[in-house]
Amino acid sequence: MKTIFSILVLATFTLAACNNGNNSSVSTLDSAKAKTQPDSAATTTATTAGHDAKTAASVKEVVTGYLQIKNGLAADNGDAAASGGDALVVAISKVDTTALAPDQKMTYADLADDVRENAEHIGKNAAKIAHQREHFDVLSKDMYQFVKTFDTGQPLYLDSCPMYNNGKGAIWLSEIKTIKNPYLGQKMPTCGSMEQEIK
Secondary structure: OHHHHHHHHHHHHHHHHHHHHHHHHHHHHHHHHHHHOOOHHHHHHHHHHHHHHHHHHHHHHHHHHHHHHHHHHHOOOHHHHHHHHHHHHHHHHOOOOOOOOHHHHHHHHHHHHHHHHHHHHHHHOOOOHHHHHHHHHHHHHHHHHHHHHOOOOOOEEEEEEOOHHHHOOEEEEEOOOOOOOOOOHHHOOOOOEEEEEEO
16 A cells, blocks of 8 residues: 555646646746847837838928929929929828828828829929919928928027018018028029028
8 A cells, every 4th residue: 555655646647747748848938038029119219210201201201392392483493393293292191190190190181182182283383483482481381380290300590581472471482591581583593581490
């Protein structure tokens, strides 16, 4: 009887030892898997950073197209303004909205169609600079909201011309502090003042 009891006790201890060994190897495997699998937080951060970079690049293209229009109009060059309009139409359609905050997405949704429409008019009317300037007036108001919402990666200046549109005035954005009036062109190139620096 003692022998049977001793065998049972020995068998129980052996089984218990085997089970503990298996559990430790399972936990060792789990640790190894955890080390080889990518950290989901790090992956998410890298993905977000990639989207942020795409968004920043696409926002910069929008601003570049707008500034090309502005510089063309300031030089009384309807063709250059039209090229800027065409570039802006493409750029506003390519803005990567995946990394935008909800309020930024809403602003983009509110502005994108109007920006595109005014840029299209400017692009299609190279021979009608007065018509381009009318659309540039409306476009500049939308672009002011755009650059206040999105980081453009460059300092910009909000300028105003008190004489345009029979004294009603108009605003525009510039990449330089020097006034180069896109509404009055070479007739009165320095008419206007800087109202605000946007960083």
